[in-house]
Amino acid sequence: MAEKISFFQYWNRYLKRCITGPWSLLCGLSVTLKYFFNPKRIVTEQYPENRKTLKMHERYRGRLEMIEDAEGNNHCTACGMCERACPNASINVLPTKNIAGKKVLGRYVYHFASCTQCGLCVEACPFGAIRMGQEFEVSTTDPSTLEMILNKKEGQG
Protein backbone atom coordinates (compact mmCIF):
# COMPACT_ATOMS: atom_id res chain seq x y z
CA MET A 1 0.00 0.00 0.00
CA ALA A 2 2.77 2.41 0.92
CA GLU A 3 4.29 3.98 -2.17
CA LYS A 4 8.07 4.13 -2.47
CA ILE A 5 9.40 7.57 -1.72
CA SER A 6 12.85 8.73 -0.79
CA PHE A 7 13.63 9.94 2.68
CA PHE A 8 13.95 13.48 1.34
CA GLN A 9 10.43 13.37 -0.13
CA TYR A 10 9.06 11.94 3.11
CA TRP A 11 10.73 14.69 5.10
CA ASN A 12 9.37 17.34 2.73
CA ARG A 13 5.82 16.01 3.07
CA TYR A 14 6.18 15.87 6.84
CA LEU A 15 7.24 19.53 7.02
CA LYS A 16 4.54 20.58 4.57
CA ARG A 17 1.88 18.89 6.69
CA CYS A 18 3.18 20.65 9.80
CA ILE A 19 2.27 23.95 8.12
CA THR A 20 -0.89 23.07 6.19
CA GLY A 21 -2.47 21.08 9.01
CA PRO A 22 -2.59 23.86 11.62
CA TRP A 23 -3.55 26.36 8.91
CA SER A 24 -6.62 24.37 7.89
CA LEU A 25 -7.56 23.94 11.55
CA LEU A 26 -7.32 27.70 12.05
CA CYS A 27 -9.54 28.28 9.01
CA GLY A 28 -12.17 26.00 10.56
CA LEU A 29 -11.84 27.71 13.91
CA SER A 30 -12.35 31.14 12.36
CA VAL A 31 -15.70 30.00 10.95
CA THR A 32 -16.97 28.72 14.29
CA LEU A 33 -15.70 31.82 16.09
CA LYS A 34 -17.61 33.96 13.60
CA TYR A 35 -20.76 31.98 14.31
CA PHE A 36 -20.19 32.06 18.05
CA PHE A 37 -19.81 35.82 18.32
CA ASN A 38 -22.59 36.71 15.89
CA PRO A 39 -26.03 35.98 17.36
CA LYS A 40 -27.68 37.13 14.12
CA ARG A 41 -26.48 33.93 12.48
CA ILE A 42 -28.83 31.84 14.64
CA VAL A 43 -31.42 30.20 12.41
CA THR A 44 -33.61 28.26 14.86
CA GLU A 45 -36.92 29.74 15.99
CA GLN A 46 -38.48 29.75 19.45
CA TYR A 47 -41.73 28.59 17.94
CA PRO A 48 -44.66 28.65 20.37
CA GLU A 49 -43.41 31.86 21.98
CA ASN A 50 -42.99 33.81 18.76
CA ARG A 51 -45.92 32.51 16.71
CA LYS A 52 -47.24 36.07 16.34
CA THR A 53 -44.10 37.34 14.65
CA LEU A 54 -42.79 34.17 13.02
CA LYS A 55 -42.41 34.52 9.26
CA MET A 56 -41.57 31.58 7.07
CA HIS A 57 -38.89 31.66 4.42
CA GLU A 58 -40.02 32.45 0.89
CA ARG A 59 -39.18 28.98 -0.29
CA TYR A 60 -41.52 27.43 2.28
CA ARG A 61 -44.29 25.36 0.66
CA GLY A 62 -47.48 25.28 2.67
CA ARG A 63 -51.03 24.77 1.56
CA LEU A 64 -51.83 25.39 -2.14
CA GLU A 65 -53.71 28.63 -2.75
CA MET A 66 -54.97 30.65 -5.65
CA ILE A 67 -53.56 34.05 -6.52
CA GLU A 68 -56.51 36.42 -6.45
CA ASP A 69 -56.84 40.15 -6.83
CA ALA A 70 -58.94 42.36 -4.56
CA GLU A 71 -62.26 41.36 -6.21
CA GLY A 72 -61.43 37.67 -5.98
CA ASN A 73 -60.68 37.19 -9.68
CA ASN A 74 -58.08 34.59 -10.61
CA HIS A 75 -56.01 33.79 -13.67
CA CYS A 76 -57.03 30.17 -13.95
CA THR A 77 -58.25 29.04 -17.39
CA ALA A 78 -59.09 25.48 -16.30
CA CYS A 79 -56.48 24.07 -18.66
CA GLY A 80 -55.82 21.22 -16.23
CA MET A 81 -52.00 21.30 -16.43
CA CYS A 82 -51.76 21.26 -12.65
CA GLU A 83 -54.08 18.29 -12.42
CA ARG A 84 -51.87 16.38 -14.83
CA ALA A 85 -48.68 17.46 -13.06
CA CYS A 86 -49.92 16.33 -9.67
CA PRO A 87 -48.22 13.02 -8.78
CA ASN A 88 -50.92 11.84 -6.37
CA ALA A 89 -54.14 13.28 -7.78
CA SER A 90 -54.71 15.89 -5.13
CA ILE A 91 -56.16 18.40 -7.60
CA ASN A 92 -59.39 18.17 -9.55
CA VAL A 93 -60.05 21.04 -11.92
CA LEU A 94 -63.75 21.00 -12.78
CA PRO A 95 -64.42 23.26 -15.78
CA THR A 96 -67.73 24.78 -16.72
CA LYS A 97 -69.04 26.93 -19.61
CA ASN A 98 -69.77 30.61 -19.33
CA ILE A 99 -72.61 32.44 -21.12
CA ALA A 100 -70.48 32.80 -24.26
CA GLY A 101 -70.04 29.04 -24.29
CA LYS A 102 -66.37 29.22 -23.46
CA LYS A 103 -64.68 26.73 -21.11
CA VAL A 104 -63.88 28.41 -17.80
CA LEU A 105 -63.00 27.28 -14.28
CA GLY A 106 -65.94 26.03 -12.33
CA ARG A 107 -64.50 24.60 -9.14
CA TYR A 108 -60.88 24.03 -8.23
CA VAL A 109 -61.03 21.08 -5.79
CA TYR A 110 -57.94 20.53 -3.71
CA HIS A 111 -57.44 17.44 -1.49
CA PHE A 112 -55.02 18.66 1.14
CA ALA A 113 -54.97 15.24 2.86
CA SER A 114 -53.11 13.58 0.00
CA CYS A 115 -51.04 16.61 -1.05
CA THR A 116 -47.29 16.30 -0.38
CA GLN A 117 -46.58 19.98 -1.04
CA CYS A 118 -44.14 19.11 -3.79
CA GLY A 119 -44.99 22.27 -5.75
CA LEU A 120 -45.10 20.58 -9.17
CA CYS A 121 -48.53 22.11 -9.87
CA VAL A 122 -47.15 25.61 -9.32
CA GLU A 123 -44.32 24.89 -11.74
CA ALA A 124 -46.71 23.45 -14.30
CA CYS A 125 -49.20 26.33 -14.28
CA PRO A 126 -48.68 28.38 -17.48
CA PHE A 127 -50.67 31.38 -16.17
CA GLY A 128 -49.23 31.80 -12.69
CA ALA A 129 -52.62 31.28 -11.11
CA ILE A 130 -51.59 29.23 -8.08
CA ARG A 131 -48.87 29.34 -5.45
CA MET A 132 -47.82 27.55 -2.30
CA GLY A 133 -49.03 29.44 0.77
CA GLN A 134 -46.94 30.63 3.71
CA GLU A 135 -49.24 29.40 6.45
CA PHE A 136 -47.52 26.74 8.57
CA GLU A 137 -50.11 25.79 11.21
CA VAL A 138 -52.26 23.63 8.94
CA SER A 139 -53.11 20.68 11.15
CA THR A 140 -56.77 20.01 11.91
CA THR A 141 -58.93 17.61 13.89
CA ASP A 142 -61.70 17.51 11.30
CA PRO A 143 -60.79 15.57 8.14
CA SER A 144 -63.67 17.08 6.19
CA THR A 145 -61.90 20.46 6.21
CA LEU A 146 -59.05 18.95 4.21
CA GLU A 147 -61.18 18.93 1.04
CA MET A 148 -61.34 22.50 -0.13
CA ILE A 149 -62.39 24.56 -3.08
CA LEU A 150 -59.71 27.12 -3.80
CA ASN A 151 -61.47 29.57 -6.13
CA LYS A 152 -64.02 32.02 -4.74
CA LYS A 153 -65.35 32.99 -8.17
CA GLU A 154 -65.82 31.14 -11.39
CA GLY A 155 -63.15 31.85 -13.97
CA GLN A 156 -63.58 34.71 -16.41
CA GLY A 157 -61.76 33.05 -19.24
Place this chain on the structure above:
Amino acid sequence: MFVPSVTNPIGDFVRELVPQVAAFLPASLQSDTLNSVVAFLINALICVVAVCLVNIGSAPILIYMERKVCAHVQCRLGPMRLGWHGTIQTVADVLKMLFKEVYAPSGADKLMFYLAPLIVLIGPFIVCALIPFGRNLVVADVSMGIPLIIAVNGFGVLGILLGGWSSNNKYSLLGALRSGAQMISYEISFAMILLFVVMISGSTNLMSITMGQEGTIFDWWVFKIPVLGLIAFVLFFISSTAEMNRAPFDIAEAEQELTGGYHTEYNGTPFAMFYLAEYIALVTNSALATTCFLGGFLPPCIGVAFIDNYLNMVPGVIWFFAKVYFMIWCYMMVRWTFVRPRVDQLMDFEWKFLLPVNLLLLVAGAAYIALVG
Protein backbone atom coordinates in the same frame (compact mmCIF):
# COMPACT_ATOMS: atom_id res chain seq x y z
CA MET B 1 2.20 9.72 69.24
CA PHE B 2 1.79 10.33 65.52
CA VAL B 3 -0.38 13.36 64.84
CA PRO B 4 -1.53 13.72 61.25
CA SER B 5 -1.56 17.13 59.65
CA VAL B 6 -2.18 18.64 56.26
CA THR B 7 0.29 21.35 55.42
CA ASN B 8 -1.63 24.23 53.99
CA PRO B 9 -2.34 27.87 54.91
CA ILE B 10 -5.88 27.12 56.09
CA GLY B 11 -4.43 24.39 58.31
CA ASP B 12 -2.09 26.89 59.95
CA PHE B 13 -5.04 29.14 60.67
CA VAL B 14 -7.07 26.25 62.14
CA ARG B 15 -4.12 25.01 64.21
CA GLU B 16 -3.80 28.47 65.76
CA LEU B 17 -7.51 28.83 66.39
CA VAL B 18 -8.23 25.44 67.98
CA PRO B 19 -6.08 25.90 71.17
CA GLN B 20 -7.68 29.32 71.73
CA VAL B 21 -11.17 27.80 71.59
CA ALA B 22 -10.05 24.81 73.67
CA ALA B 23 -8.99 27.18 76.48
CA PHE B 24 -12.68 27.71 77.27
CA LEU B 25 -13.26 23.97 77.74
CA PRO B 26 -12.88 22.11 81.08
CA ALA B 27 -9.31 21.24 82.02
CA SER B 28 -9.82 17.51 81.54
CA LEU B 29 -10.30 18.06 77.79
CA GLN B 30 -7.16 20.13 77.30
CA SER B 31 -4.19 18.40 75.77
CA ASP B 32 -1.92 19.23 72.85
CA THR B 33 -2.56 15.87 71.19
CA LEU B 34 -6.31 16.31 71.31
CA ASN B 35 -5.98 19.86 70.00
CA SER B 36 -3.91 18.82 67.02
CA VAL B 37 -6.20 15.89 66.21
CA VAL B 38 -9.25 18.16 66.32
CA ALA B 39 -7.42 20.74 64.22
CA PHE B 40 -6.55 18.05 61.71
CA LEU B 41 -10.15 16.82 61.50
CA ILE B 42 -11.54 20.33 61.04
CA ASN B 43 -8.89 21.11 58.46
CA ALA B 44 -9.54 17.88 56.56
CA LEU B 45 -13.28 18.54 56.62
CA ILE B 46 -12.82 22.05 55.24
CA CYS B 47 -10.49 20.75 52.52
CA VAL B 48 -12.79 17.90 51.45
CA VAL B 49 -15.81 20.19 51.34
CA ALA B 50 -13.87 22.79 49.34
CA VAL B 51 -12.62 20.28 46.77
CA CYS B 52 -16.06 18.70 46.40
CA LEU B 53 -17.64 22.15 46.07
CA VAL B 54 -15.26 23.24 43.33
CA ASN B 55 -15.52 19.94 41.46
CA ILE B 56 -19.15 18.95 41.79
CA GLY B 57 -20.36 22.53 41.76
CA SER B 58 -18.64 23.29 38.49
CA ALA B 59 -20.04 20.23 36.69
CA PRO B 60 -23.61 21.60 36.15
CA ILE B 61 -22.18 24.96 35.09
CA LEU B 62 -19.95 23.23 32.59
CA ILE B 63 -22.75 21.07 31.20
CA TYR B 64 -24.88 24.18 30.67
CA MET B 65 -21.92 26.04 29.19
CA GLU B 66 -21.07 23.17 26.87
CA ARG B 67 -24.62 23.06 25.55
CA LYS B 68 -24.74 26.79 24.99
CA VAL B 69 -21.32 26.99 23.32
CA CYS B 70 -22.17 24.00 21.15
CA ALA B 71 -25.49 25.55 20.17
CA HIS B 72 -24.07 28.95 19.28
CA VAL B 73 -21.28 27.40 17.22
CA GLN B 74 -23.94 25.48 15.29
CA CYS B 75 -26.22 28.54 14.78
CA ARG B 76 -28.71 27.38 17.40
CA LEU B 77 -29.86 28.78 20.72
CA GLY B 78 -29.51 25.70 22.93
CA PRO B 79 -31.73 25.12 25.97
CA MET B 80 -34.18 28.01 26.32
CA ARG B 81 -37.31 26.66 28.00
CA LEU B 82 -36.56 25.72 31.61
CA GLY B 83 -35.76 28.83 33.63
CA TRP B 84 -34.02 31.91 32.28
CA HIS B 85 -32.31 30.80 29.05
CA GLY B 86 -32.64 27.16 30.12
CA THR B 87 -30.55 27.45 33.28
CA ILE B 88 -32.59 24.90 35.25
CA GLN B 89 -32.29 22.36 32.44
CA THR B 90 -29.05 20.97 33.91
CA VAL B 91 -30.63 20.55 37.33
CA ALA B 92 -33.48 18.61 35.77
CA ASP B 93 -31.02 16.42 33.88
CA VAL B 94 -28.98 15.71 36.99
CA LEU B 95 -32.11 14.83 38.97
CA LYS B 96 -33.28 12.53 36.20
CA MET B 97 -29.89 10.82 36.17
CA LEU B 98 -29.84 10.35 39.96
CA PHE B 99 -33.32 8.84 40.21
CA LYS B 100 -32.76 6.25 37.53
CA GLU B 101 -32.55 2.61 38.47
CA VAL B 102 -28.98 1.30 38.63
CA TYR B 103 -28.38 -2.14 37.19
CA ALA B 104 -25.51 -4.08 35.67
CA PRO B 105 -25.75 -6.26 32.57
CA SER B 106 -25.83 -9.99 33.13
CA GLY B 107 -22.36 -11.51 33.01
CA ALA B 108 -20.75 -8.30 34.13
CA ASP B 109 -18.18 -8.36 36.90
CA LYS B 110 -20.31 -6.49 39.46
CA LEU B 111 -17.49 -5.38 41.75
CA MET B 112 -15.31 -4.05 38.92
CA PHE B 113 -18.35 -2.63 37.18
CA TYR B 114 -19.27 -0.40 40.11
CA LEU B 115 -15.64 0.30 41.08
CA ALA B 116 -14.67 1.72 37.68
CA PRO B 117 -16.55 5.07 37.91
CA LEU B 118 -15.12 5.63 41.39
CA ILE B 119 -11.57 5.03 40.16
CA VAL B 120 -12.08 7.44 37.28
CA LEU B 121 -13.05 10.13 39.78
CA ILE B 122 -9.90 9.71 41.92
CA GLY B 123 -7.48 11.39 39.53
CA PRO B 124 -9.29 14.70 38.97
CA PHE B 125 -10.08 15.04 42.69
CA ILE B 126 -6.44 14.61 43.74
CA VAL B 127 -5.25 17.01 41.04
CA CYS B 128 -7.80 19.54 42.22
CA ALA B 129 -6.44 19.29 45.77
CA LEU B 130 -2.94 20.21 44.56
CA ILE B 131 -3.81 23.33 42.61
CA PRO B 132 -3.36 26.71 44.28
CA PHE B 133 -6.56 28.70 43.82
CA GLY B 134 -5.23 31.77 45.59
CA ARG B 135 -2.34 33.02 47.65
CA ASN B 136 -3.65 31.13 50.71
CA LEU B 137 -6.03 28.74 49.01
CA VAL B 138 -4.40 25.40 48.42
CA VAL B 139 -5.44 22.11 49.98
CA ALA B 140 -2.15 20.21 49.80
CA ASP B 141 0.92 22.34 49.21
CA VAL B 142 3.21 19.41 48.46
CA SER B 143 6.70 19.90 47.09
CA MET B 144 6.34 17.16 44.44
CA GLY B 145 3.19 18.56 42.86
CA ILE B 146 3.87 17.95 39.17
CA PRO B 147 5.12 14.32 39.48
CA LEU B 148 2.11 13.56 41.67
CA ILE B 149 -0.24 14.99 39.03
CA ILE B 150 1.43 12.89 36.33
CA ALA B 151 1.10 9.84 38.57
CA VAL B 152 -2.56 10.20 39.52
CA ASN B 153 -3.55 10.90 35.93
CA GLY B 154 -2.98 7.19 35.36
CA PHE B 155 -6.11 6.44 37.38
CA GLY B 156 -8.18 7.71 34.45
CA VAL B 157 -6.85 4.97 32.16
CA LEU B 158 -7.35 2.33 34.83
CA GLY B 159 -10.97 3.31 35.42
CA ILE B 160 -11.82 3.42 31.75
CA LEU B 161 -10.18 0.05 31.04
CA LEU B 162 -11.94 -1.52 34.04
CA GLY B 163 -15.29 -0.04 33.05
CA GLY B 164 -15.01 -1.31 29.48
CA TRP B 165 -13.71 -4.71 30.42
CA SER B 166 -16.17 -5.51 33.20
CA SER B 167 -19.20 -4.49 31.12
CA ASN B 168 -19.15 -7.78 29.19
CA ASN B 169 -19.86 -5.90 25.97
CA LYS B 170 -17.68 -5.90 22.87
CA TYR B 171 -18.28 -2.25 22.08
CA SER B 172 -17.33 -1.25 25.61
CA LEU B 173 -14.20 -3.38 25.46
CA LEU B 174 -13.20 -1.99 22.06
CA GLY B 175 -13.80 1.57 23.25
CA ALA B 176 -11.85 0.97 26.44
CA LEU B 177 -8.89 -0.58 24.64
CA ARG B 178 -8.78 2.19 22.07
CA SER B 179 -8.99 4.83 24.73
CA GLY B 180 -6.39 3.06 26.86
CA ALA B 181 -3.94 3.08 23.95
CA GLN B 182 -4.71 6.71 23.28
CA MET B 183 -4.42 7.92 26.86
CA ILE B 184 -1.17 6.06 27.53
CA SER B 185 0.34 7.51 24.33
CA TYR B 186 -0.70 11.06 25.06
CA GLU B 187 0.27 10.87 28.71
CA ILE B 188 3.89 10.84 27.53
CA SER B 189 3.67 14.21 25.83
CA PHE B 190 1.48 15.50 28.67
CA ALA B 191 4.23 14.60 31.15
CA MET B 192 6.92 16.02 28.84
CA ILE B 193 5.25 19.41 28.69
CA LEU B 194 4.85 19.50 32.46
CA LEU B 195 8.55 18.62 32.70
CA PHE B 196 9.30 21.56 30.42
CA VAL B 197 7.42 23.80 32.85
CA VAL B 198 9.31 22.27 35.77
CA MET B 199 12.57 22.86 33.94
CA ILE B 200 12.02 26.53 33.22
CA SER B 201 10.50 27.33 36.60
CA GLY B 202 13.00 25.25 38.55
CA SER B 203 10.41 23.81 40.92
CA THR B 204 7.88 21.01 41.08
CA ASN B 205 5.70 22.77 43.63
CA LEU B 206 2.67 24.32 41.95
CA MET B 207 2.67 27.28 44.33
CA SER B 208 6.24 28.24 43.52
CA ILE B 209 5.59 27.66 39.80
CA THR B 210 2.80 30.21 40.09
CA MET B 211 4.84 32.66 42.14
CA GLY B 212 7.67 32.38 39.60
CA GLN B 213 5.38 34.15 37.13
CA GLU B 214 4.82 37.17 39.31
CA GLY B 215 5.07 40.53 37.63
CA THR B 216 3.45 41.63 34.40
CA ILE B 217 1.59 39.52 31.88
CA PHE B 218 4.88 39.02 30.01
CA ASP B 219 6.31 37.14 32.97
CA TRP B 220 3.85 34.30 32.47
CA TRP B 221 5.48 31.16 31.16
CA VAL B 222 3.59 31.46 27.88
CA PHE B 223 5.29 34.73 27.04
CA LYS B 224 8.38 34.77 29.26
CA ILE B 225 10.34 32.42 27.01
CA PRO B 226 9.94 33.73 23.48
CA VAL B 227 8.13 31.35 21.07
CA LEU B 228 9.06 28.25 23.08
CA GLY B 229 6.51 29.07 25.79
CA LEU B 230 3.75 29.51 23.24
CA ILE B 231 4.65 26.25 21.48
CA ALA B 232 4.67 24.46 24.83
CA PHE B 233 1.25 25.93 25.66
CA VAL B 234 -0.25 24.74 22.36
CA LEU B 235 1.27 21.29 22.82
CA PHE B 236 -0.09 21.12 26.36
CA PHE B 237 -3.50 22.10 25.01
CA ILE B 238 -3.42 19.31 22.43
CA SER B 239 -2.14 16.58 24.73
CA SER B 240 -4.50 17.49 27.56
CA THR B 241 -7.44 17.40 25.14
CA ALA B 242 -6.41 13.88 24.22
CA GLU B 243 -5.79 13.07 27.87
CA MET B 244 -9.35 14.06 28.75
CA ASN B 245 -10.84 12.03 25.87
CA ARG B 246 -12.56 15.12 24.51
CA ALA B 247 -13.26 15.71 20.86
CA PRO B 248 -11.41 15.89 18.48
CA PHE B 249 -9.67 13.02 20.31
CA ASP B 250 -12.80 11.32 21.66
CA ILE B 251 -11.82 7.94 20.29
CA ALA B 252 -13.01 6.43 23.56
CA GLU B 253 -16.63 7.34 22.99
CA ALA B 254 -16.86 7.80 19.26
CA GLU B 255 -20.65 7.64 19.14
CA GLN B 256 -20.83 6.88 15.44
CA GLU B 257 -18.60 3.84 15.72
CA LEU B 258 -18.97 2.45 19.23
CA THR B 259 -22.49 3.44 20.37
CA GLY B 260 -20.93 5.05 23.43
CA GLY B 261 -17.54 3.53 24.13
CA TYR B 262 -16.54 2.29 27.54
CA HIS B 263 -19.71 3.55 29.26
CA THR B 264 -22.21 1.93 26.89
CA GLU B 265 -23.56 -0.34 29.62
CA TYR B 266 -23.63 2.26 32.37
CA ASN B 267 -26.75 4.11 33.41
CA GLY B 268 -28.02 6.19 36.28
CA THR B 269 -25.54 7.28 38.93
CA PRO B 270 -22.47 5.35 37.67
CA PHE B 271 -22.95 6.91 34.26
CA ALA B 272 -23.34 10.31 35.90
CA MET B 273 -20.03 9.71 37.65
CA PHE B 274 -18.24 9.03 34.35
CA TYR B 275 -19.82 12.19 33.03
CA LEU B 276 -18.78 14.07 36.15
CA ALA B 277 -15.22 12.76 35.88
CA GLU B 278 -15.04 14.03 32.32
CA TYR B 279 -16.07 17.54 33.34
CA ILE B 280 -13.94 17.63 36.49
CA ALA B 281 -11.00 16.58 34.34
CA LEU B 282 -11.85 19.56 32.14
CA VAL B 283 -11.71 21.86 35.16
CA THR B 284 -8.48 20.40 36.54
CA ASN B 285 -6.71 20.40 33.19
CA SER B 286 -7.74 24.01 32.60
CA ALA B 287 -6.57 24.84 36.11
CA LEU B 288 -3.28 23.10 35.40
CA ALA B 289 -2.85 25.04 32.17
CA THR B 290 -3.68 28.24 34.05
CA THR B 291 -1.20 27.48 36.82
CA CYS B 292 1.61 26.35 34.56
CA PHE B 293 1.29 28.83 31.73
CA LEU B 294 -1.16 31.64 32.45
CA GLY B 295 0.09 32.85 35.82
CA GLY B 296 -2.39 31.05 38.05
CA PHE B 297 -4.11 33.44 40.44
CA LEU B 298 -1.89 36.39 39.50
CA PRO B 299 -3.66 39.33 37.86
CA PRO B 300 -2.78 40.12 34.22
CA CYS B 301 -0.75 43.26 34.99
CA ILE B 302 0.48 45.15 31.96
CA GLY B 303 3.17 47.26 33.57
CA VAL B 304 1.16 50.49 33.86
CA ALA B 305 0.93 51.31 37.57
CA PHE B 306 -2.45 53.04 37.35
CA ILE B 307 -4.23 50.05 35.78
CA ASP B 308 -2.25 47.48 37.75
CA ASN B 309 -3.48 48.92 41.04
CA TYR B 310 -7.06 48.25 40.04
CA LEU B 311 -6.23 44.77 38.72
CA ASN B 312 -4.47 43.91 41.97
CA MET B 313 -7.56 44.85 43.98
CA VAL B 314 -9.49 41.92 42.48
CA PRO B 315 -8.95 38.76 44.59
CA GLY B 316 -6.74 36.06 43.10
CA VAL B 317 -9.53 33.45 43.14
CA ILE B 318 -11.55 35.51 40.69
CA TRP B 319 -8.59 35.88 38.33
CA PHE B 320 -7.95 32.17 38.65
CA PHE B 321 -11.50 31.16 37.77
CA ALA B 322 -11.70 33.74 34.99
CA LYS B 323 -8.62 32.18 33.39
CA VAL B 324 -9.90 28.65 34.02
CA TYR B 325 -13.21 29.39 32.35
CA PHE B 326 -11.46 31.05 29.44
CA MET B 327 -9.43 27.86 28.99
CA ILE B 328 -12.59 25.76 29.25
CA TRP B 329 -14.19 27.90 26.58
CA CYS B 330 -11.16 27.29 24.36
CA TYR B 331 -11.48 23.53 24.91
CA MET B 332 -15.17 23.72 24.01
CA MET B 333 -14.60 25.74 20.85
CA VAL B 334 -12.02 23.19 19.77
CA ARG B 335 -14.38 20.36 20.58
CA TRP B 336 -17.20 21.71 18.45
CA THR B 337 -15.01 22.79 15.54
CA PHE B 338 -12.60 20.01 14.70
CA VAL B 339 -13.28 16.59 13.25
CA ARG B 340 -12.20 13.36 14.89
CA PRO B 341 -9.08 11.70 13.45
CA ARG B 342 -9.00 7.99 12.77
CA VAL B 343 -7.32 5.79 15.36
CA ASP B 344 -4.18 5.28 13.26
CA GLN B 345 -4.01 9.00 12.46
CA LEU B 346 -4.29 9.73 16.16
CA MET B 347 -1.37 7.45 16.96
CA ASP B 348 0.62 8.85 14.03
CA PHE B 349 0.09 12.34 15.38
CA GLU B 350 1.35 11.44 18.83
CA TRP B 351 4.34 9.29 17.92
CA LYS B 352 5.45 11.05 14.75
CA PHE B 353 4.72 14.65 15.62
CA LEU B 354 3.96 15.47 19.24
CA LEU B 355 6.69 13.37 20.86
CA PRO B 356 9.58 14.51 18.60
CA VAL B 357 8.48 18.11 18.94
CA ASN B 358 8.28 17.68 22.71
CA LEU B 359 11.80 16.28 22.88
CA LEU B 360 13.09 19.11 20.68
CA LEU B 361 11.27 21.56 22.92
CA LEU B 362 12.94 20.14 26.02
CA VAL B 363 16.37 20.48 24.35
CA ALA B 364 15.59 24.00 23.19
CA GLY B 365 14.35 24.93 26.66
CA ALA B 366 17.52 23.59 28.23
CA ALA B 367 19.61 25.53 25.72
CA TYR B 368 17.62 28.68 26.46
CA ILE B 369 18.15 28.31 30.20
CA ALA B 370 21.86 27.61 29.72
CA LEU B 371 22.39 30.58 27.42
CA VAL B 372 19.98 33.24 28.73
CA GLY B 373 18.40 32.32 32.05
